[in-house]
Amino acid sequence: xxxxxxxxxxxxxxxxxxxxxxxxxxxxxxxxxxxxxxxxxxxxxxxxxxxxxxxxxxxxxxxxxxxxxxxxxxxxxxxxxxxxxxxxxxxxxxxxxxxxxxxxxxxxxxxxxxxxxxxxxxxxxxxxxxxxxxxxxxxxxxxxxxxxxxxxxxxxxxxxxxxxxxxxxxxxxxxxxxxxxxxxxxxxxxxxxxxxxxxxxxxxxxxxxxxxxxxxxxxxxxxxxxxxxxxxxxxxxxxxxxxxxxxxxxxxxxxxxxxxxxxxxxxxxxxxxxxxxxxxxxxxxxxxxxxxxxxxxxxxxxxxxxxxxxxxxxxxxxxxxxxxxxxxxxxxxxxxxxxxxxxxxxxxxxxxxxxxxxxxxxxxxxxxxxxxxxx
Ligand code: ACO
Numbered sequence: 001x002x003x004x005x006x007x008x009x010x011x012x013x014x015x016x017x018x019x020x021x022x023x024x025x026x027x028x029x030x031x032x033x034x035x036x037x038x039x040x041x042x043x044x045x046x047x048x049x050x051x052x053x054x055x056x057x058x059x060x061x062x063x064x065x066x067x068x069x070x071x072x073x074x075x076x077x078x079x080x081x082x083x084x085x086x087x088x089x090x091x092x093x094x095x096x097x098x099x100x101x102x103x104x105x106x107x108x109x110x111x112x113x114x115x116x117x118x119x120x121x122x123x124x125x126x127x128x129x130x131x132x133x134x135x136x137x138x139x140x141x142x143x144x145x146x147x148x149x150x151x152x153x154x155x156x157x158x159x160x161x162x163x164x165x166x167x168x169x170x171x172x173x174x175x176x177x178x179x180x181x182x183x184x185x186x187x188x189x190x191x192x193x194x195x196x197x198x199x200x201x202x203x204x205x206x207x208x209x210x211x212x213x214x215x216x217x218x219x220x221x222x223x224x225x226x227x228x229x230x231x232x233x234x235x236x237x238x239x240x241x242x243x244x245x246x247x248x249x250x251x252x253x254x255x256x257x258x259x260x261x262x263x264x265x266x267x268x269x270x271x272x273x274x275x276x277x278x279x280x281x282x283x284x285x286x287x288x289x290x291x292x293x294x295x296x297x298x299x300x301x302x303x304x305x306x307x308x309x310x311x312x313x314x315x316x317x318x319x320x321x322x323x324x325x326x327x328x329x330x331x332x333x334x335x336x337x338x339x340x341x342x343x344x345x346x347x348x349x350x351x352x353x354x355x356x357x358x359x360x361x362x363x364x365x366x367x368x369x370x371x372x373x374x375x
Contacts (some may be wrong), residue, residue, distance in 0.1 A: 005200050007363050012257065021054055021345050026258035031265065033181055042177040042268050043170075047151045047341070048072060050177045051123060054345035057114070069150070075124035076145035076154065082106045083132060083142060090136035093185065096333045097213040101206060103129040110200045114325050115351055118201035119344035126340055127151065130333045131158035136194075145242060152176060155337065156324070165309040167275070170322045172334075173350060174272045178265045179335055181342030183258065187211035187218065188346050193358040195347040208343045212336055215252065215364040218314075224253030225318035228285075228292050237295040245303045249371075251296050253315030260296060260308045269316035276323035 008014050023032040031038040034053040041050070045059070048069045052060045055154060060068055082103050089099040107125055111118035132142035145156045156164040164172075182186070191208040195201070212218035227371040231240050256263055277286030293311055300309040321331050349355075 005361065005363070010257070011360070014360075016189070016358060017350070018353075018359075019183070019346070019349060020057055021342065021349060022181040022183055024258050026256070026260055029259060029261040029264050031182070033134055033177075038104045038264055039177065043174045043272065045173075047173050047176045047180075047338070050180055051341045051345075054118075054181060054341060055348055057375050058207070059366070072120050072124045072151065073145075073147045073149075073154075075121045076128050076129050076147065078103070078125050079106060079109050082129065083107065086129070086133045086136055086142075090133065093137065095213075096130060096133060096137075096329055097209065097219075099133045100126070100129055100259065100333055100336060101209040101213075103133070104206050104209060105202065108200075111200075111202050113200075115195075115201045116348060119348060120200060122205045122344060123151075123340055126337045127155035127158060130337065131155060134159060134327075134330060141351055155334075159326075159330075171272050171276060171320060171324050175269060175317065175334075176338035176341075178268050179317070179338040181339075181345060182265075185217065186214075188342055189358075191343040192346045192350050194360040195350050196355065199342065201347055203219065204347045205340060205343055208339075209336060212339060213332065216333045218311075218335045218339070220252040220314035221318040221321065221335070222328040224251075224315050225322055225331075227252065228289055228318075231288070231292055232234055234288060234291045235297075237292050238299070241292075241296055241299050245299055251300065253318065254296060254300055254310040254311055256312045257306070259310060259312065263312045265313035266311045266316045273316055273320040274334075276320070282323070285322075286319065289315075292350045 021034065023030075025031070033041055033050075034057065041053075042318060045053070049059055049065060051072075052068050053067070053279040085106060086099055086103055094102075102250075104122065107118075107121055111121045111250070128142075128145050135142050143161050145154050145158060149157055149163070150169065150173075153164055153169045156168060156172065184192075190211040191204040194204040194207045215223060227240075227244075231237050241251065273286065277283050293315060297309075297311065300307070317335065318328075318331060321334055322328075326334060
């Protein structure tokens with residue numbers, strides 16, 4: 001069979017695998033995760049249930065749920081050498097995502113050769129690494145994990161030393177579930193490409209962290225909220241955003257490769273954020289975010305009318321994570337705590353399906369006739 005060679009910059013529109021994990025319908029703005037519409041599952045499941053669903057294509061029975069929670073919770077401790085590495089990173093004030101990537105690599109010291117067990121280690125250790133590093137950055141001692149707390153509650157506990165309220169835990173779980181998987185996004189594709197070579201789970205996850213970090217992917221929510229803070233008052237929104245677009249800058253939290261209508265995850269997180277802000281001390285911030293979004297959408301339609309640029313998940317990620325008290329520098333790392341569920345699920349799916357190595361082509365556009373003695 002002769003294969004037709006078509007070049008698609010950015011692999012746009014290319015289908016490279018079958019998956020049962022999530023379905024992204026960019027025209028209708030629909031997201032299905034593990035068979036459930038996002039709106040059904042995100043606000044109801046615990047994060048542990050969500051991971052079980054992705055790995056097993058069904059929700060766990062009660063006894064399986066307890067067993068799975070225990071199995072993951074007992075893998076939360078990280079090696080002492082990982083803490084030492086984080087201390088060095090903190091001395092150099094490295095970005096949290098860089099510290100996470102470096103520390104995740106050291107989990108080869110404790111990860112099992114069985115990929116499912118290694119996936120549990122990666123999921124369990126992410127919050128411990130991030131919380132420990134965050135405290136080390138301010139010269140505070142890391143707080144050891146508490147095995148009896150849920151995954152989300154334990155993360156918030158390790159950051160502050162205080163057990164969080166049920167409302168904070170629910171909001172964080174809704175967020176983690178909302179971002180857990182999303183088709184062949186760049187970081188998931190990176191993870192699946194790595195595992196497709198018969199590499200290991202730690203390598204797949206470490207590669208994916210690198211892909212998530214960039215501000216065209218997971219690095220957008222911090223800058224999105226910064227923009228709202230810089231704007232400060234709604235009357236400043238139009239001149240501020242117009243100036244950005246005139247300079248050719250992108251508005252973080254808007255636009256998406258697949259969604260040409262509103263990202264359904266933005267609505268999910270808006271609903272969850274609303275519960276925090278309305279009637280609370282920061283209700284004005286919630287309203288400002290809503291108003292800034294309207295101005296941004298109007299100006300994007302004016303400057304890029306043919307592009308159909310809409311609000312993406314990152315805009316409301318910023319709001320909800322700020323609402324539960326996380327600093328901007330932890331937005332992308334917290335995204336990683338959720339998305340590692342999807343990376344590992346894709347890696348396991350690829351392995352179980354015995355899928356082929358991912359190996360596209362490149363169109364060569366260089367010289368073909370250079371001579372050694374002329375160089
Ligand atoms: N603000 C202003 N202009 C934009 C934006 C934006 N947010 N997004 C796209 N555009 C413009 C581009 O400048 C380009 O315009 P041009 O053709 O006149 O040069 C056009 O729209 C198409 O842009 P592409 O880069 O080809 O779109 P692509 O599908 O490759 O990119 C992406 C999608 C990376 C998300 C883009 O919309 C973007 O940069 N958004 C801002 C960053 C962001 O919010 N990232 C988070 C995405 S969600 C996630 O990964 C979890």
